[in-house]
Amino acid sequence: MPTNTLTDTICKTAKPSEKPRKLFDGHGLHLFISPTGAKVWRMAYRVDGKPKTKSLGAYPLVTLAEARQQCAVLRKGLLEGVAPVTKTKRPDSNFWEDCQAYWNGRKDVADGYRENALRGLELHLKPALGDLASAEIDRAKLLAELNRMDAAGKHVFVRKVRMWASQVFDWAVEQGKATINPAELINPQKAFGRRRVKHHASLELTEIHEFVRRLSFEKDLNSVLACRFIAYTWVRTNEMRMMRFDEVEGDAWLIGGERMKRDKDHIVPLSRQAMEILDVMRTRRREGCEYVFPSDHRLDRPISENTVLALIARMGYKGEMTGHGWRTVASTWANEHGYPPDAIERQLAHTPEDKVRATYNRAEYMRVRRPMMQEWADWLNSSTKPDEPGP
DSSP states (O other), X not given: OOOSOOOHHHHHHOOOOSSOEEEEEETTEEEEEOTTSOEEEEEEEEETTEEEEEEEEETTTSOHHXXXXXXXXXHHHHHTTOOOOOOOOOOOSOHHHHHHHHHHTOTTSOHHHHHHHHHHHHHHTHHHHTTSOGGGOOHXXXXXXXXXXXXXXXXXXXXXXXXXXXXXXXXXXXXXXXXXXXXXXXXXXXXXXXOOOOTTOOOOGGGHHHHHHHHHTSOOOHHHHHHHHHHHHOOOHHHHHTOBGGGEETTEEEEOGGGSTTSOOEEEEOOHHHHHHHHHHHHTOOTTOOBSSBOSSOTTSBOOTTHHHHHHHHTTOTTTOOSTHHHHHHXXXXXXXXXXXXXXXXXXXXXXSSHHHHTSOHHHHHHHHHHHHHHHHHHHTOOOOOSSSOO
């Protein structure tokens, strides 16, 4: 096995990733890099065939040369039958107390997100694992509790709970309260079930408020505002992308027929919430840019067609929801609230097969569509805290 493969430059410039990284130098010596960016020297070895790990100190306080020197001393001792002395720290807290300590210390996230994480851990992991020390929880114990969630059909939420627990275990390792992160040993893509993925996947109506709450934890990036705007207007993603400021007059947006799927002009009544998003985008407008939702890098191009999908995937809803999925959700909501089918179809820019209905003056529908869109926007914003944070 190659030795002395690291340099100080490699160690200094190494960046953290979503999962822990190990940069190996040989003879079991490696630089462990946590997702938070902490760098610790460790040495992997075996005693009676069992894998062990010895922490040698944090980098750069302990230099590469010093770590190699410590490693050489320990290797010599092993050859002489002397195992490294490892401090067995008496647990001064249990897993649930570690969860509280870690998440209450996360001041970089929204209060709602912190509460959601703690509530999820409390409901699903605390009953069986809460009284154990974090070091006592192995992969099998953690997976058993997560499998209970998966068996109950919580295929999306179980992934979130695993992720939240993983962050606690990473913190516990750094604090000397645990030696491994058992959550990192569980691959959620293989371990847990999935819902049937649909074309233009959409959530159930009962899951929307949870999605909206999760969206509220994101910063007001253009991608977040674009996702909300699609929700408020029921338009297709491409129609949102190509929207220009000069198409808006008052509280109505006129989309020319050349951009519509059926080559017909389409009027979109704008709710108060949709207008607020337009006001924000006007303040961000760059000189020479006509698009409401422009590309971050070029003034002559709109936002990418994959931007909203990437946002939804980052939120943990990949395969469960899409930008186009808002149209399905909104149509379900409107039908359940008793709005006329013709008004709903007109808002979705669907042309009835009946030619008589198709030629009906769309202005007549505006008297129904305006209050419908405002009630829909108000309903989306009426998110209340559930008894259980998750689908």
